[in-house]
Amino acid sequence: MSIILRRNLQASTLVKQFLYRTSSSTTGESKTIPKNLLEDNQTASLQKENGAVFDKRPFKLHLDKDKTYSWCLCGKSKSQPLCDGTHKNTFLKIKLRPIRFKVEKSGDYWLCNCKQTTHRPFCDGTHKQPEIQSAVK
């Protein structure tokens, strides 16, 4: 990702606090962005770089509260938004690692598919930036 795009994304993140809309958005109800229960335990969460933009919109997935998931950060998985192990292919020279995560309660969650969210693995609205919308046709 270019430095200019990264700076624009960081600036926009600082300026606004995005509201996270879940499947209940049809009712107009909004919720805050969910928390990854493993965020403080998994060092992969500390990776500064973002992966390649895979899609310009999030993907809704039903998640079980007792299960641990791996969210694809590199953007190369064929099982988006989750990791399929593609990053292990040494020929691709991918340094990014998946983000392991758990949710507080079972339900439908919007997972980031643009790989630029600052609330990994959850969509925080960053995909609405023009740079991301134009990155994928």
Ligand code: FES
């Ligand atoms: S898809 Fe919404 S922030 Fe990435």
